[in-house]
Amino acid sequence: MYAMTSTTATTPACPNCAPDQVGPAGPRDFGTIQGYRLKRCPNCDLQLLDPQPDDPTLASIYKEEYYNAWGLQGDVSITRDLKLATFARLLGRVRTAAAGTPRLLDCGAATGYLMEKAQELGMEPYGVELSEFGAEQIARRFGPHRVFCGPFERAGFNGIDREFFDVITMIDFLEHVRDPMGTLAKASDLLKPGGQLVILTPDAGSLSRRVMGPRWLHYKVEHLFYFSPRSLPKALHQAGFVDVGIGRAWKMMNLHYLAHQLGAYPHPLLTPIIKSLHWLSPPPLRRARFPISFGELLAYARKPGATADSH
Numbered sequence: 001m002y003a004m005t006s007t008t009a010t011t012p013a014c015p016n017c018a019p020d021q022v023g024p025a026g027p028r029d030f031g032t033i034q035g036y037r038l039k040r041c042p043n044c045d046l047q048l049l050d051p052q053p054d055d056p057t058l059a060s061i062y063k064e065e066y067y068n069a070w071g072l073q074g075d076v077s078i079t080r081d082l083k084l085a086t087f088a089r090l091l092g093r094v095r096t097a098a099a100g101t102p103r104l105l106d107c108g109a110a111t112g113y114l115m116e117k118a119q120e121l122g123m124e125p126y127g128v129e130l131s132e133f134g135a136e137q138i139a140r141r142f143g144p145h146r147v148f149c150g151p152f153e154r155a156g157f158n159g160i161d162r163e164f165f166d167v168i169t170m171i172d173f174l175e176h177v178r179d180p181m182g183t184l185a186k187a188s189d190l191l192k193p194g195g196q197l198v199i200l201t202p203d204a205g206s207l208s209r210r211v212m213g214p215r216w217l218h219y220k221v222e223h224l225f226y227f228s229p230r231s232l233p234k235a236l237h238q239a240g241f242v243d244v245g246i247g248r249a250w251k252m253m254n255l256h257y258l259a260h261q262l263g264a265y266p267h268p269l270l271t272p273i274i275k276s277l278h279w280l281s282p283p284p285l286r287r288a289r290f291p292i293s294f295g296e297l298l299a300y301a302r303k304p305g306a307t308a309d310s311h
Contacts, residue, residue: 014041014048015181015225016234033219044234047204047226052178061222062131078256078287083113085252085289087171090114090198091121093300094167097194102166105190107152107183108173111137115146123167128155152177153186162189171200175223184239193305197241200249200298204228208295217267217294232299241301249298250291255281258292 014022027039030047039050091114096102104118109127111134118125119142127147129135135149148155168187177183187197202218203209205228209216218226227235233244259278262271278286 014044014046015179016044016046016231016238017041031214033214033223034221036221038219041231044231045205045228046231046235047228049221049224052224053221058222078254080113082252082254082257082289084117086250087114087117088121089250089252089291090169090171090200090298091117091123094196094198096166096196097192098166103164104167104169105165107168107170107187108176109138109147110134112141112147114169114171115142118167126157126165128152153179153182155186155190163192163195165190165195166192167196167198169198171198174199174201174227175218175225178224180225180235181239184235184241188240188303191303193303195303195305197236197301197303198299199232199236199301200296201227201232203248203295203297205230206295206297208293215267215269217265217270218296220265227297229297232297236299236301240304242304243300243302245300247298248293249296250293251296252289253292254289255286 013019014027019026021043022041023043027041027046027048027050029037030040031038033049036049036053037051038047040047102123103126104115104123105126105128106112106114106118107128109115109129110131112125112127115125115127115138125142125146127135127138127142129138129147129149130151132149135147138147145158148157168191170183170187174180174183184197191197202223204226209218229246233246236244255274255278259274262274
């Protein structure tokens with residue numbers, strides 16, 4: 001799941017902090033990611049690429065092949081089962097104050113697996129997806145009126161104005177946008193009072209990041225911002241959200257899928273270990289599901305207004 005703002009590359013300051021909070025030098029150099037400078041804000045711990053990759057560079061990444069790491073070109077049923085199990089855990093904690101059918105908007109909806117689970121749970125799902133490949137899949141499954149193909153900040157649906165959705169989800173999304181504060185403001189505008197925002201994003205303060213250092217699995221050129229348990233709540237509060245809760249994110253996984261992902265995104269240590277385990281394991285063990293944390297944050301927040309009741 002991803003999103004890209006159609007702008008040229010810029011040299012961003014910390015979007016979370018005022019210049020006098022960061023200091024005249026701005027965010028400090030923290031390393032490099034494939035030739036791009038990685039910086040870290042000394043005030044809130046937010047990490048960011050500076051300057052950001054330009055649009056042609058990102059467009060070359062976000063093609064249909066981008067989904068290969070999901071295994072969509074292989075056994076789709078395995079990918080679907082794992083995604084639905086992960087999203088069931090995430091959406092099981094959602095609480096809305098909707099009088100009727102809750103409406104959910106998934107940002108960076110990919111091919112619509114979260115929308116599928118939301119529909120199973122009695123919600124009316126919509127999606128925003130930049131990729132034409134993903135948006136076409138969603139349109140076929142849910143109807144063209146349920147998907148917007150393009151950048152999130154331009155998202156619109158026929159007959160839908162502001163304060164329309166009860167839930168907005170951003171799963172593996174916020175790290176991809178050029179303007180995270182603008183993205184959170186747009187989400188607030190689309191949410192009803194009392195509506196809930198769900199975010200899953202890499203945790204720059206995680207143990208896996210500290211142990212792996214520059215070889216952390218989430219350090220990729222298309223990831224423009226890296227939040228932490230300190231910087232993400234600050235961003236959400238500045239965007240006007242309340243009842244912010246932060247925790248560790250867990251995803252459902254199996255050896256088959258994990259080996260495929262680490263083949264698409266090779267890691268010098270983990271790839272040979274997982275591929276060996278996959279090769280040595282019998283087929284039932286390869287497909288056995290288990291929860292795993294890759295060093296990601298899970299955040300729930302609410303737009304001020306009506307008190308959210310259990311759905």
